[in-house]
Amino acid sequence: MAKASNTRQTILKKSFELIYQKGYQATSIDEIIATTQVTKGAFYYHFKTKDAMGIAIINEIVKPIMERTYITPLQTTLDPLAEIYTMTQSLLLENSFLKLEYGCPAGNLAQEMTPWNVEFSKALHQLITSWQTAIEESLLKALENGQIRKSVNAKQVAYFVISSYWGIRNFGKVYNSTHCYDDYLLELKSYLDTLK
Amino acid sequence: MAKASNTRQTILKKSFELIYQKGYQATSIDEIIATTQVTKGAFYYHFKTKDAMGIAIINEIVKPIMERTYITPLQTTLDPLAEIYTMTQSLLLENSFLKLEYGCPAGNLAQEMTPWNVEFSKALHQLITSWQTAIEESLLKALENGQIRKSVNAKQVAYFVISSYWGIRNFGKVYNSTHCYDDYLLELKSYLDTLK
DNA sequence: CAATCAACATACTAGTTAGTATGTTTTGGT
DNA sequence: ACCAAAACATACTAACTAGTATGTTGATTG
The missing domain is CATH 1.10.10.60 (Homeodomain-like)
Incomplete structure (x- = not known):
């Protein structure tokens, strides 16, 4: 067994x-x-099929890692804004599981399998929504704590942060260099600071 | 003939x-x-081969459209910041050539073909660099004109803008809805305003 | 008006693909 | 020790893949 x-x-x-x-x-x-x-x-x-294995990869490999690395830290932090930055930084530069030249696993699958495969779309939708929600809720907490401006829209920022992360991983693939990550992280810091 | x-x-x-x-x-x-x-x-x-056709698509279909739609407007505008926003908006919501559920053609190809196909990587690298450079140079012009803060780093902003665009197109695919584009555009506007 | 070559058309091949049919081995419960 | 079922092994197939071999057109040009 x-x-x-x-x-x-x-x-x-x-x-x-x-x-x-x-x-x-x-x-x-x-x-x-x-x-x-x-x-x-x-x-x-x-x-049963190759697709069944693909869904299993999402649910049994990617999802647990995502929850541990992307979501739990956001739920437990006292400083969401700082956590978003350090998380992004570590995902780009330190995480040994992610490789510069291969992009973001969830992002890759989303782009390749959506929209022509409904099962994958659903599984990925769930995965991504959970990350987005975690960012959003952590920002709402920061709003309550007065750690960020009242005019900040948590949902919008969540979209913006994840989008930019996906995008810069694409850059990393194309340029095959971490240089773009450095520039990106500097700008991400500037952007996050404007939310204070 | x-x-x-x-x-x-x-x-x-x-x-x-x-x-x-x-x-x-x-x-x-x-x-x-x-x-x-x-x-x-x-x-x-x-x-000669399928790959040769793929490269031809990049150079003869995608590149001209990209130059006309993404680059020339940035080179001729008097207000780069406003142009970046309206361009992004029209790419996401109005452009009939781009479809919500299929993402960004260059972004898709970059993700699928890089890094395992050298020829595609090169062609896409060129394509993307030209867009990035156009944004960067338009921002430098805006800097000279005093349209944006002196502390703004044009290169960083270019990375940030393109990354977020690629990323939100991925969101569009996954959610198969323009709703996320609305939220994204609002945040993009906020972000661009902080550069003034 | 015939010859030539660009521009196509058809039929094929060798390799790869996901998936199956039909086995054999291993394992846990009695 | 035995037996059933779980877990694996091998050999196959039908469909599809990029690419080729060998044609046939039809327009120009000498």
Whole structure:
């Protein structure tokens, strides 16, 4: 039983890596089973289709990481604005799970699979909404605490922050250099300061 | 001769549409020739490979539109800050060439093809740099004219503006609604105002 | 008016794809 | 130790993929 669920985890983790690097459609099942040393029979025992595996990656790999790294810190911080900045900084420059040249896993999948795959769209919609909500609510708390201007619209800022993060990850891919992250982070700091 | 170059244009335009909607890898040559009514012989007479066609799309379809829509207006405006806003607004809400549910063509291609395809990376790098430079230079002009604060860093703002635009187009795809564009535009306006 | 070549058309191929059919092995409960 | 079911293994298939080989047109040009 432990061995079986281990096989499943191996498939999910390795598949995630391949998909994160090359995209969902460019990653074939043959390649997955070759790199994992798992046979096709085992693969299709654990996942009915490739798409079912893709959804499982979102829910069982990306989602838990996202909750731990993107959401919980925002819910527990006493200084949301500072947390948004340091979180972004660490996501761009320190997080060993994310790679400069491969962008943001959720952003990548969203762009590739939406809108033509309904199942993926739904799963990603949920994922992204949860992040957005976390930012929004942390900003509302900051508003209550008087840490930011009363004229600040939390929802708008949440959109703006996530959008800019997704976008700069795209820049990172295209330029294949962290230089753009430095410039971006400086501007993000300026922007966040204007909210005070 | 006019007929031949017409065939080429037909292939490029229809291919662009398909690729814009479904992505490069998900668009097969068989599908392209089926929808264009062009035969395989004709296709491969005009383009040596699929990748060659992809590069041609960037250079002959996307680039001219980008220059006309994204760059020239910035070079001729007297009020860069206002132009950046109205341009973004019209790209998101009015431009009939861009569709809510399909994101930004350049952004899509950048994400899908970078970093594993060097040729695409180069072509896209050029494309994006030209837009970024246009924003940057228009902001430098605004700086000279005293239209924005002296402490504003043009390069940083250019990164921030383009990033947020790419990102919000991703949101548009995921949410499949222009509502997020409204919130984004309000925040973009606020942000741009802080540069004055 | 014939020859030439650009511009297409058709039929094919070799490789890859997701998925299946049909097995064999391992594992846990009795 | 035995048996059923879970967990895996192997060999296959049908559809699709980019690309090619080998044609046929139809317009120019000497």
